[in-house]
Amino acid sequence: MDEMHSPDVITLQEMTQEQSLDFVPTSFDDYIGQTALKDKLKVYTQAAHMRNEPLDHMLLFGPPGLGKTTLSQIMAHVMGVTIKICSGPMLERTGDLVAILSSLNKKDILFIDEIHRMPTHVEEVLYSAMEHFRVDVILGQGAGAKSVSLPIAPFTLIGATTKSGLISAPLRSRFGINERLEFYTHEELQHIVLQNAHFLGTPFSTDGARAIAQRARGTPRIAKKILRRVRDYAQVHNNNIADTPLVHQALDFLALDDDGLTKVDNMLLHKIIEHFNGGPVGLETLASLIGEDADTIETVYEPYLLQQGYLERTPRGRQIPGKKLPLLHKKYSGQNSIF
Secondary structure (H helix, E strand, O other): OOOOOOOOOEEHHHHHHHOOOOOOOOOOOOOOOOHHHHHHHHHHHHHHHHHOOOOOOEEEEOOOOOOHHHHHHHHHHHHOOOEEEEEHHHOOOHHHHHHHHHHOOOOOEEEEEOHHHOOHHHHHHHHHHHHHOEEEEEEOOHHHOEEEEEEOOOOEEEEEEOOHHHOOHHHHOOOOEEEEOOOOOHHHHHHHHHHHHHHHOOOEOHHHHHHHHHOOOOOHHHHHHHHHHHHHHHHHHOOOOEOHHHHHHHHHHOOOOOOOOOHHHHHHHHHHHHHHOOOOEOHHHHHHHHOOOHHHHHHHHHHHHHHOOOOEEEOOEEEOOOOOHHHHHHHHOOOOOOO
16 A cells, blocks of 8 residues: 555635636526536535435536536535545545545545546545445555555545546446536626626626637636636726727637637648548648647547537548538638638
8 A cells, every 4th residue: 555645635715716817606506507407416415415414426527617626616615515626647646545535524525637537546445435435555565464444434526527438337336426517508608708707807898708608619618718818908908998899809819710710720620621622631641730739639629620510520531511611611712821
């Protein structure tokens, strides 16, 4: 057994301080979006609170930036318990996890982000901890080593992942609640932008917030990131007032077009049209053309392009769907010098 030490974990109060640039909801009513999921979580937390029991272990999955951590913070706040936050890759040794588990009080929440990236030998420590609230510790070495089972306080594990398919079956089966977070609508993102703009003290037009929402790829984290950059632009150019014309100027400055596509998105699509008349083209070839590695294209740029119908995967490679070709041909006509 590795020597136990207390790795760095982040509590709810520390998370709130770190995220002070964004509005951090502390109740389900303040949290915008994920309506169906919120209704379920309200029932789960209220029932557990009435029974004076910890929440059942929960797996939250979905694309990054949709609010898995924030929802977990809200559940901890509603339950009146401490939440400790760490990430799967950070838990390199079994002693790291045992130290955290041993520090939890009854009903506390342990949130592990990117739980699918936790090493297998560390993951196995969770099995008895989740089911029996005990951890097995090996004391000593060699022939004199002995196994000791240590009790821990009943707690809730919330695992978050962007790749639920990579979670092992034994770990997945131990979660009593499995919920997926969905992409946000433009209306929900518009409310989030206005909510955060008010928190930042930046006067913001409704139409300007809508323009940001349309470019945020259905993701609050991206909407907030764009908002902060627009705020920077407004502070320098218009005394911190983000009216509609200035927001559009800022979005042009950030190279975010009306379809929510970034410069790299447009470059990728333009290369497929220019060199392969719409495709198909292999991923490695495409990566070489735009100067990005294949993994970045596949994980960062492709999901949104696939979701919006700008790109499709075929056995022969990536290609632009026929119904989008005329639109993109017109869009990129005469733009060779830009890309």
